[in-house]
Amino acid sequence: MFYREAGDFSTTYTQDSQTFPIAFDRYRYYFVLAVAFLVIPFIINDYWANAVLLPFLIYAIAAIGLNILTGYCGQVSLGTGGFMAVGAYACYKFMTGMDIYLMGADGEWVRYALPPINIFFSVILAGLVTAFVGLLFGLPSLRIKGFYLAVATLAAQFFLVWLFNKWSWTYNYSASGQINAPTRGVLGYEVTGPTAEPWAAYLFCLVFVVALAWIARNLTRGSVGRRWMAIRDMDIAAEIIGVNPLGAKLSAFAVSSFFVGVAGALFFSVYLGAVEVGEAFGIQKSFLVLFMIIIGGLGSIFGSFAGAAFMVLLPVLLKNILVGGLGWPTDLAAHIEFIIVGALIVIFLIAEPHGLAQLWRLAKEKLRLWPFPY
Amino acid sequence: MKLKLATCVLAGVMAAGPVMADLVFPSLSYRTGPYAANGIPFADGFADYFTLLNERDGGIGGVPVRVLECETGYNTEKGVECYESTKGEGSLVYQPLSTGITYQLIPKATADNIPVHSMGYGRTSAKNGKVFSHVFNYPATYWDGASIAINHIMDVEGGDISGKKIALVYHNSAYGKEPIRTLEELASIHGYELSLLPVDHPGQEQKSQWLQIRREKPDYVLMWGWGVMNQVAIQEAANIRFPMENFIGIWWSGSENDVLPVGDGADGYKALALANPGGDYPIYADMEQYVYSTGKAAGAGDQAKTVLYNRGMYAALLAAEAAAKAQEIHGVADITPAMMRDGMEALEITEARMAELGLPDFGPAFSVTCENHGGAGLGKVQQWDVAAGEWKVITDWIESDKAVIEPLIMEDSMAFAAENNIQERCN
Numbered sequence: 001m002f003y004r005e006a007g008d009f010s011t012t013y014t015q016d017s018q019t020f021p022i023a024f025d026r027y028r029y030y031f032v033l034a035v036a037f038l039v040i041p042f043i044i045n046d047y048w049a050n051a052v053l054l055p056f057l058i059y060a061i062a063a064i065g066l067n068i069l070t071g072y073c074g075q076v077s078l079g080t081g082g083f084m085a086v087g088a089y090a091c092y093k094f095m096t097g098m099d100i101y102l103m104g105a106d107g108e109w110v111r112y113a114l115p116p117i118n119i120f121f122s123v124i125l126a127g128l129v130t131a132f133v134g135l136l137f138g139l140p141s142l143r144i145k146g147f148y149l150a151v152a153t154l155a156a157q158f159f160l161v162w163l164f165n166k167w168s169w170t171y172n173y174s175a176s177g178q179i180n181a182p183t184r185g186v187l188g189y190e191v192t193g194p195t196a197e198p199w200a201a202y203l204f205c206l207v208f209v210v211a212l213a214w215i216a217r218n219l220t221r222g223s224v225g226r227r228w229m230a231i232r233d234m235d236i237a238a239e240i241i242g243v244n245p246l247g248a249k250l251s252a253f254a255v256s257s258f259f260v261g262v263a264g265a266l267f268f269s270v271y272l273g274a275v276e277v278g279e280a281f282g283i284q285k286s287f288l289v290l291f292m293i294i295i296g297g298l299g300s301i302f303g304s305f306a307g308a309a310f311m312v313l314l315p316v317l318l319k320n321i322l323v324g325g326l327g328w329p330t331d332l333a334a335h336i337e338f339i340i341v342g343a344l345i346v347i348f349l350i351a352e353p354h355g356l357a358q359l360w361r362l363a364k365e366k367l368r369l370w371p372f373p374y
Numbered sequence: 375m376k377l378k379l380a381t382c383v384l385a386g387v388m389a390a391g392p393v394m395a396d397l398v399f400p401s402l403s404y405r406t407g408p409y410a411a412n413g414i415p416f417a418d419g420f421a422d423y424f425t426l427l428n429e430r431d432g433g434i435g436g437v438p439v440r441v442l443e444c445e446t447g448y449n450t451e452k453g454v455e456c457y458e459s460t461k462g463e464g465s466l467v468y469q470p471l472s473t474g475i476t477y478q479l480i481p482k483a484t485a486d487n488i489p490v491h492s493m494g495y496g497r498t499s500a501k502n503g504k505v506f507s508h509v510f511n512y513p514a515t516y517w518d519g520a521s522i523a524i525n526h527i528m529d530v531e532g533g534d535i536s537g538k539k540i541a542l543v544y545h546n547s548a549y550g551k552e553p554i555r556t557l558e559e560l561a562s563i564h565g566y567e568l569s570l571l572p573v574d575h576p577g578q579e580q581k582s583q584w585l586q587i588r589r590e591k592p593d594y595v596l597m598w599g600w601g602v603m604n605q606v607a608i609q610e611a612a613n614i615r616f617p618m619e620n621f622i623g624i625w626w627s628g629s630e631n632d633v634l635p636v637g638d639g640a641d642g643y644k645a646l647a648l649a650n651p652g653g654d655y656p657i658y659a660d661m662e663q664y665v666y667s668t669g670k671a672a673g674a675g676d677q678a679k680t681v682l683y684n685r686g687m688y689a690a691l692l693a694a695e696a697a698a699k700a701q702e703i704h705g706v707a708d709i710t711p712a713m714m715r716d717g718m719e720a721l722e723i724t725e726a727r728m729a730e731l732g733l734p735d736f737g738p739a740f741s742v743t744c745e746n747h748g749g750a751g752l753g754k755v756q757q758w759d760v761a762a763g764e765w766k767v768i769t770d771w772i773e774s775d776k777a778v779i780e781p782l783i784m785e786d787s788m789a790f791a792a793e794n795n796i797q798e799r800c801n
Contacts, residue, residue: 047462051455165546165572175555175786176497176548178477182793194485272450274477276548278575279450316455319445324459330445331405331414331673 003367019217025364036206041199049198054271056312057205058263063292063304064216065259070290071298072220073252074232075141079153081285082160083257085277086133087264089170091126092179095119095192095269096172119184119192119269123208126265127258133160134257141249145235157286164277178276181269192269201270208266212259217301219255228252229299260289295348297357306356314341395708397434399424399693400442400460402453402470405673408576409448409601411631412682414673416471417443419686421672422665426657427694429664434694435701437708448601450474457482466714467491467693473549476509481794484508489715491696493689494519494625494648498552499786501748503719504798506787510718512692512749513740514774516598517782519624519646520553521774522753523596524560526622526644529769536565541592543583543599543607546572550598553624555786557596559778577603584610597623604632612639619644625753628765629681633758641760644768646753649688649737651765653679657687657732681765688737695731696721719744738771744800748783751776 008023010016020026069075099113137156141149164170171179183193190196191204219225227248230238239245268275296307322333352359366373403417424439433439444456453475468490470476476496483490491510498517500509528535544550561568571583599607604627611621619642628645665671677683700709700717722741740750752771759766
């Protein structure tokens with residue numbers, strides 16, 4: 001009825017090619033943004049920020065990143081956890097003052113250190129470092145495909161975790177191998193450390209999410225995204241019509257790793273505050289993010305959000321219902337939670353193999369045809 | 375998006391619980407996952423002791439106790455969720471039973487003015503109360519544990535261990551890495567050779583580590599393991615016929631659940647003990663009367679009298695004693711977390727008090743001060759006896775080498791203080 005193109009006229013090409021061509025969609029998008037920026041910061045508390053919203057936003061960035069690589073460019077990656085670790089450790093080094101040792105003239109090692117960089121730029125620099133590392137590990141993708149590439153990225157996962165356990169420079173030689181985020185702020189407001197206000201940490205992450213989702217959406221709509229999708233759909237055909245596989249695959253790896261690196265940096269600095277690489281960035285993390293995009297929908301920005309919400313919020317919700325609401329024993333609830341989440345994943349994938357994004361697409365399609373859907 | 379918002383709203387409604395006048399002790403337990411075999415007995419003991427206090431004494435100082443259990447699965451992210459969801463209910467002290475979660479909570483809980491008691495785990499340098507105002511790790515720390523193990527080896531070897539080879543098999547996490555610093559320091563003093571063998575989470579795969587041990591033939595193997603890693607390590611040691619009496623675990627690697635699956639091969643395996651094993655204590659009569667026979671036991675009720683059940687009970691006991699102390703100091707029955715912290719800092723456990731509580735000759739006598747949050751640093755060595763099916767204590771209290779440990783603690787805690795701009799207290 002109100003959800004349709006009719007009556008919404010485009011008079012310029014810009015209007016015609018906008019992200020949300022339907023007026024109702026556009027207003028919904030503005031509404032969600034307004035609520036996220038203007039309402040939630042005022043009602044947020046520690047629990048909401050640290051248990052619900054921060055993990056959701058950060059995983060959404062990671063899922064968008066992996067979706068660019070796997071969903072849009074068709075390169076399966078199991079190295080997400082490792083790349084998140086690169087982002088986290090790079091962010092740690094930048095925010096505490098990156099130090100390097102150079103051989104001086106007298107044969108002694110001299111320590112040079114950058115001053116600590118503002119957390120905002122630390123996160124972006126961490127993303128760039130991760131993009132470079134992702135580029136390196138993306139090189140094999142030019143020769144190997146499919147499952148074999150998945151195994152190659154799996155090697156990246158294990159290598160990176162091993163590296164951050166072994167190379168004590170990355171954790172500033174701390175005895176326990178843990179990295180701890182010191183208190184840092186943006187524009188005078190603390191966003192990391194124990195005394196950061198929940199709204200500040202939330203807004204900090206939200207800015208990254210919105211900016212990165214906007215970039216991803218527009219990249220995938222443009223020529224870069226079309227090249228990725230051409231490679232995904234059939235690489236030989238893409239090459240014949242003039243897509244450079246080297247450029248397309250490596251740019252997908254770089255952009256994807258940038259996103260994943262930013263997610264890792266935020267995960268460490270804003271959300272957890274202290275991590276150890278094996279526990280926080282192990283192989284489980286790679287699978288978790290992969291499940292998010294499979295459930296959310298491959299090749300969809302909305303799907304990344306939906307998948308992240310499904311995998312992050314559902315366990316918390318179930319826990320609160322079963323333990324908080326019904327008063328079940330915690331172990332029983334934890335086991336039932338596994339069963340329910342697992343069953344839902346199976347059911348979703350059988351009922352809708354293209355994920356939550358496809359359900360959303362279908363719902364919109366039906367709405368446009370309403371009241372006479374077919 | 376709408377679904378998501380609805381989900382959030384529901385989660386929020388569910389998370390907000392009622393506030394009641396009682397003493398809340400959160401139990402960040404793990405009854406699922408690869409660490410459950412060790413997490414369950416501890417959580418049961420912790421809960422049962424408070425049930426006993428409620429049933430027998432009507433709580434602590436007349437105020438009933440409420441144990442708030444939250445499943446972490448030994449996972450830091452879930453640990454954070456648990457902390458955030460329970461701290462609003464007036465939680466008095468956090469005992470996360472995970473070094474990783476402890477590292478998370480140290481800054482958070484300090485900022486929220488809630489004490490953390492990492493009993494025999496967590497960050498060793500938190501012993502320095504001048505820097506770590508809200509973190510306690512009495513009655514002993516990992517560095518004490520490392521030193522006690524080395525001292526025991528010295529006793530066995532007649533005082534000289536120079537040239538001996540000692541291997542450390544450890545959980546590749548903050549927990550397992552904790553003793554390395556001290557063991558290296560001690561190696562330079564006593565002249566033994568230390569080799570490090572990390573085992574990755576969860577620890578089911580240790581073939582290569584034990585192959586290396588078979589090749590290097592160390593004289594002694596120390597272990598910092600937890601959960602399924604313990605059983606696997608002891609099994610692997612039995613498989614390569616490593617002399618079990620030369621295999622010594624930390625106090626977290628010495629429970630019944632770790633040795634029973636190995637069967638006869640585990641005979642002679644040693645582990646440190648924070649407190650005595652076994653169930654031969656008067657408190658168990660009260661437990662039987664007030665908790666077990668009335669069907670109020672936590673979990674399946676089958677863990678009583680095991681090492682980790684005792685330790686969970688001990689953790690609850692120390693918390694209850696500190697709460698009572700806090701009530702005494704402040705003259706208020708319904709104490710706040712800040713008062714609890716004061717109580718913990720003034721805690722004094724004597725032999726007489728332990729006997730009064732029904733646990734004579736169980737744990738060490740110690741007192742906590744503003745400067746020292748780590749207790750006396752004493753431990754015993756226990757040995758598994760397959761024939762009897764029980765742990766036998768084979769030494770008296772062994773003291774750790776304070777002259778070595780104290781400077782290390784000062785160094786590490788001062789680095790933390792400098793990093794976080796913390797002013798020294800207690801001056």
